[in-house]
Amino acid sequence: MNAMTSTPFRCTVTPNTGGRTDAERDAVLADPGFGRHFTDHMFLAEWTPETGWADARVVPYGPLSLDPATAVLHYAQEIFEGLKAYRHADDSVWCFRPEDNAERMQRSAHRLALPELPTDWFTGSIEALVAADAAWVPSGEETSLYLRPFMFASEAFLGVRPSQHVTYSVIASPAGAYFPGGLKPVDIWLSEEYSRAGAGGTGAAKCGGNYASSLLPQQEATRNGCQQVAFLDSVEHRWVEELGGMNLYFVQADGSIVTPELSGSILEGITRSSIITLAADLGHDVVERRVSIDEWRDGVADGTITEVFACGTAAVVTPVGRLKWDGGEAVSADGDAGKVTHEIRSALVDIQYGRAEDRHGWMTRVA
Numbered sequence: 001m002n003a004m005t006s007t008p009f010r011c012t013v014t015p016n017t018g019g020r021t022d023a024e025r026d027a028v029l030a031d032p033g034f035g036r037h038f039t040d041h042m043f044l045a046e047w048t049p050e051t052g053w054a055d056a057r058v059v060p061y062g063p064l065s066l067d068p069a070t071a072v073l074h075y076a077q078e079i080f081e082g083l084k085a086y087r088h089a090d091d092s093v094w095c096f097r098p099e100d101n102a103e104r105m106q107r108s109a110h111r112l113a114l115p116e117l118p119t120d121w122f123t124g125s126i127e128a129l130v131a132a133d134a135a136w137v138p139s140g141e142e143t144s145l146y147l148r149p150f151m152f153a154s155e156a157f158l159g160v161r162p163s164q165h166v167t168y169s170v171i172a173s174p175a176g177a178y179f180p181g182g183l184k185p186v187d188i189w190l191s192e193e194y195s196r197a198g199a200g201g202t203g204a205a206k207c208g209g210n211y212a213s214s215l216l217p218q219q220e221a222t223r224n225g226c227q228q229v230a231f232l233d234s235v236e237h238r239w240v241e242e243l244g245g246m247n248l249y250f251v252q253a254d255g256s257i258v259t260p261e262l263s264g265s266i267l268e269g270i271t272r273s274s275i276i277t278l279a280a281d282l283g284h285d286v287v288e289r290r291v292s293i294d295e296w297r298d299g300v301a302d303g304t305i306t307e308v309f310a311c312g313t314a315a316v317v318t319p320v321g322r323l324k325w326d327g328g329e330a331v332s333a334d335g336d337a338g339k340v341t342h343e344i345r346s347a348l349v350d351i352q353y354g355r356a357e358d359r360h361g362w363m364t365r366v367a
């Protein structure tokens with residue numbers, strides 16, 4: 001399933017003649033929210049064993065028509081990515097480490113027995129869609145165009161085997177500032193009953209199935225007044241893994257920064273990996289190792305841990321206020337984010353928005 005087509009990326013564009021007017025688009029961009037509005041175009045391509053990846057095209061945004069027997073609807077053979085396009089002060093538009101998203105999607109595809117999409121097809125699809133919808137990249141502070149590449153089993157067949165027809169698509173959604181009124185800590189519910197992923201499972205793949213299994217514990221979090229849920233390892237229920245869609249960081253009193261090591265069941269976030277580099281640039285010792293739930297609870301209580309934050313593309317860096325569980329809570333930040341959290345967040349978004357030098361070559365111009 002892993003053979004990559006060697007066809008070079010070439011894309012046709014069918015402009016949307018019935019798209020939104022400038023006034024309608026401006027109304028959306030004035031208050032985009034997150035994941036609510038979509039641009040006028042979408043990218044599509046298909047794969048079969050005979051053709052490899054083929055028929056790359058930008059077409060008007062609209063519903064997909066699926067046979068009720070389409071494999072993804074039954075067996076969840078699906079993966080996705082998430083990245084943003086940022087408008088810089090000179091009006092150019094840039095993506096952050098898109099090749100890393102391409103490579104992660106290839107690893108996810110491998111785990112889900114889907115065909116890998118070559119890196120030039122991935123970056124080509126992003127560039128083609130952003131070019132068609134460049135007017136949808138907002139220009140307000142900390143706004144962006146969120147890009148959602150995804151791939152799914154599109155063969156109409158109920159037999160259980162890897163799909164012989166696969167669809168790859170990219171849609172785009174303007175995103176407002178995640179924290180319009182400044183960084184506000186989120187409260188996190190510790191899921192003691194459920195795990196997100198297990199050894200040998202799909203935890204390291206970015207697949208919809210992982211999210212499906214995180215929704216029930218997420219509901220439990222909401223019932224307990226928390227915005228996010230933290231998962232532990234599935235064997236000992238002791239080692240901190242991550243949130244439903246964000247990785248975790250712990251700032252120690254000595255200035256060092258700890259993040260749970262990649263265990264095979266943790267998703268390797270591109271934000272997580274960028275922070276490893278940036279925190280070191282800022283003079284912090286960065287350590288990837290196992291972190292137990294007791295270390296988190298006790299560390300916050302006795303001051304060994306001074307700040308906790310979560311990170312991912314959508315919310316960038318999110319301070320953690322309190323960790324709650326059935327019968328108790330541990331408070332790491334009341335009201336405002338800590339100094340190191342602010343410092344790391346600024347270092348990252350300043351690169352993404354072109355306000356700081358891109359010393360690591362992370363930015364790619366797309367429009």
Ligand SMILES: *Cc1c(COP(=O)(O)O)cnc(C)c1O
Nearest residue numbers: 245246247267269270271312313
């Ligand atoms: C996407 C995702 C992340 C964050 O990854 P980024 O590349 O930083 O956006 C973390 N955890 C899970 C489970 C994810 O799906």
